[in-house]
Amino acid sequence: MNRPEAVFLSSLFALLSLPAAFSQQEAPKRTAPHSEHSQTHENSKQYFQNLLEESGSIDIYYRKLREELQKRKTIREKAEFLFPFRKEHINSLFLVRNPIYIGSQYLRSELTSQLEIEEETPELLFSLAFLVPRQESTYSDLRYKLLKKAFELAPGEPVIGFELGRAALERGNFEEAEELLRKYRPASSVAAEENDLAALYLISGRKEEALRLIRKESALPQTEKRIFSDQLLLLRFGEFQTAEQILNSNKSRITEEQKSFLTAVRHLFEGKKKEAVTILLRLATPEKLRQENEANIHFLAQKRLRRKYPDYSFLSLPRRRQNPIPALSVQNLSNWSATGIPGIFPTRSTDSNLAEKSLSLLLALSQEDGEAGSKIREQLEAIGYPYAELYTGAFLNLSLPVRLERIRELSRLHPNDPIYAEIQFQIEQQAQDHGSKKELLRILNLLRDNRFPSVLNVFQVIAKRSDFSKQEKLEIFRSIAELIDSDLSIALPALNIYYEPEYTEIILKKTGEFLKNHAKGNT
Numbered sequence: 001m002n003r004p005e006a007v008f009l010s011s012l013f014a015l016l017s018l019p020a021a022f023s024q025q026e027a028p029k030r031t032a033p034h035s036e037h038s039q040t041h042e043n044s045k046q047y048f049q050n051l052l053e054e055s056g057s058i059d060i061y062y063r064k065l066r067e068e069l070q071k072r073k074t075i076r077e078k079a080e081f082l083f084p085f086r087k088e089h090i091n092s093l094f095l096v097r098n099p100i101y102i103g104s105q106y107l108r109s110e111l112t113s114q115l116e117i118e119e120e121t122p123e124l125l126f127s128l129a130f131l132v133p134r135q136e137s138t139y140s141d142l143r144y145k146l147l148k149k150a151f152e153l154a155p156g157e158p159v160i161g162f163e164l165g166r167a168a169l170e171r172g173n174f175e176e177a178e179e180l181l182r183k184y185r186p187a188s189s190v191a192a193e194e195n196d197l198a199a200l201y202l203i204s205g206r207k208e209e210a211l212r213l214i215r216k217e218s219a220l221p222q223t224e225k226r227i228f229s230d231q232l233l234l235l236r237f238g239e240f241q242t243a244e245q246i247l248n249s250n251k252s253r254i255t256e257e258q259k260s261f262l263t264a265v266r267h268l269f270e271g272k273k274k275e276a277v278t279i280l281l282r283l284a285t286p287e288k289l290r291q292e293n294e295a296n297i298h299f300l301a302q303k304r305l306r307r308k309y310p311d312y313s314f315l316s317l318p319r320r321r322q323n324p325i326p327a328l329s330v331q332n333l334s335n336w337s338a339t340g341i342p343g344i345f346p347t348r349s350t351d352s353n354l355a356e357k358s359l360s361l362l363l364a365l366s367q368e369d370g371e372a373g374s375k376i377r378e379q380l381e382a383i384g385y386p387y388a389e390l391y392t393g394a395f396l397n398l399s400l401p402v403r404l405e406r407i408r409e410l411s412r413l414h415p416n417d418p419i420y421a422e423i424q425f426q427i428e429q430q431a432q433d434h435g436s437k438k439e440l441l442r443i444l445n446l447l448r449d450n451r452f453p454s455v456l457n458v459f460q461v462i463a464k465r466s467d468f469s470k471q472e473k474l475e476i477f478r479s480i481a482e483l484i485d486s487d488l489s490i491a492l493p494a495l496n497i498y499y500e501p502e503y504t505e506i507i508l509k510k511t512g513e514f515l516k517n518h519a520k521g522n523t
Contacts (some may be wrong), residue, residue, distance in 0.1 A: 048084065061099070062106045069107065075126055075159045082107070082130045107131055122154035129163065137170035144171055166196050173206050195230055202237045211242055218246045227254055231262050235269055255479045257283060261354050264361070273365060277376060283358035284392040286310045286384040292355050304451065314359065314391045315423055367393035390423050404431050415442075418450040425458055436469050444510055448480055455480055481510040 051068075055061035072078045085104035092396070111128040118124065129146035137143060144167040151160045165180030181197045201210035214230050227250050234243035245255075247262065260279050267276035293306035293313075305312050362380065366373035373393030380388035390407075391396050398406065404427050411420045421443045428434045440462060447455040459480055462468050469474075 040190060048103060052099040058102070060102075062110075065103050066110060069127065075123060075154070076155055078123060078127050079130060079159050082127060083388070086130050086133070091309075104131055119151065120149065122150045122157060122160065125150035125153070126160050126163070129167075135168075137167065141171065143167050152232075169196055169200055169203075174200060195226065195233065198230070199233055202233060207237070207239070210237075210240065214242070214246065218249065222253070224254055224258075228258060228262075232265065235262065235266050238269065240266060240270070257354055261358065263360070268361070273369075273372065277362065277365065277372075277379070280358040280362050281379055281383060284355050284362060284380075284383075288355040289359065292353050309419060311385050311386070311387065311391070312358065312419075313356075314363065315387060315419065316497060363391060363393075367396060370394065370397070373397075387419050390419075400427070400431055403427055404433065408435075416446070418446050418452055421446045422452060422454055425454065429457070429461075434461055437465070440465075444476065448483065451483060455483075474506070477503055478506050481506050 008193050051064055052061045055064055069078065069081060072081050084105060108128065108131040111124065111131065111466060115124060116127060125146045129150065132140075132143040132146070134143070144164075147160060147164040147167050151157065151164050154160055161184035165177050165184060168174075169177035177200055178197070181200065195214065198210045198213050201207070203215065209235075214234065218227075219232065227246075231243055231247060234240075234246070243262075243266070247259070250476050251259070261283060264279040264283070265275045267273070267279070287310075289310040290307060293310060294303065309315075310372060323330050362376055366376040370393065377388045377392040377394060380392070389410075395403065395406065405421065407424045407427050411417075411424045414420045425434075425443050425447075434440050440458065444455060444458040444462065447458060459477060462476060463473055
């Protein structure tokens, strides 16, 4: 296949992966253009969702993002526009793509390419640095270097100066960070939500200065995120009394669930794990997790899976290799130096994913203590998580061969359950042991019949096996391609099989049928 054909297929299947407004089952929204949206921090998710739906294709969405960024001329305007893209992608699972996530990936790639061929400007360097996640500072100095160069080209620019101060703090350059944060903090809207100067004082042992700053600013009107951020900082460093005093003075500004979550975190710091678990279980019910999934997941195929299996995201083994909330992981709460400076910064988001945060903390706790882990598993099963065994400590702490043996046993006990088939395949991938041809076909058929996107990963394994004939592989692939008519979001462009004419012909035929049916449904 030549490059134009590959690009066409990539764009086409990106289009097929658009949000639910473009599905066959749900008619597209007839919205007027939103070129004059008021894009603020509060409505940014809806702004970019609308922008994507109005674009009609991923390529047009990317072009509009590029144009919108170019319209912003000043550093401050660019920072305001890019602010939603630079948040840590706690909810960005490897199967999930939302407008902000794919936008951040595209803009970072686009700006990186520009930097390779265009003259370095403060605007270009700053914009790229702003898109580099802060957690990357644990292993890369890219963000710091870009901001340093931008500040050299625009000395005294307050927004760049403030971001450079934050990057210096992430690197442990306390003197440089303090000078920049003190000088440029008042000029940044980000400072209203994130108290990096107080974090610096606490990290460097200047507790009284941190408490004075937090107390002084807590008396002023504050955002919900700032209150939450300060509370987590104070709890992290054991300032329970101050945290309680400030929380009491701000009770009307945060929700009851946020208060409950903060109480659970305090219990964890105090060593009261049993009390913390009780609260976290109330916050992490399946229904609450479903509500978060509905708000944060934009593709219909993913919504279907999360509606049926709200904890589906926690079943991903790659995701479990690192705690999705490093700032709040139980392992790191008492020893920030083990994970670097960024590891102690509070997670900034509040109600938007409290259920996921709570479930994540429960899973981290389950991996620390075998007896407590078994109890947490039982409690999760009791509130409606039937697959809790698969992502709690008793299972994850098993050696790989024993875990493989256990999941195969569970699959035999539940032969028609796609979740066990999915996890069996994941562990077999990790162990590089997929068993018999018959068993691999059973897993593929089960995942295909239940519209699991991972069915394509199974086919990739089949495509490389010699015990399947070429004709068998084509028939299997043809059965998978039928899912295009079901509006399943599948990442076909990523598969090398595209470059074989037989597979390309199947894809083009099914794509044509899909688009024809899609057009009929929209007339």
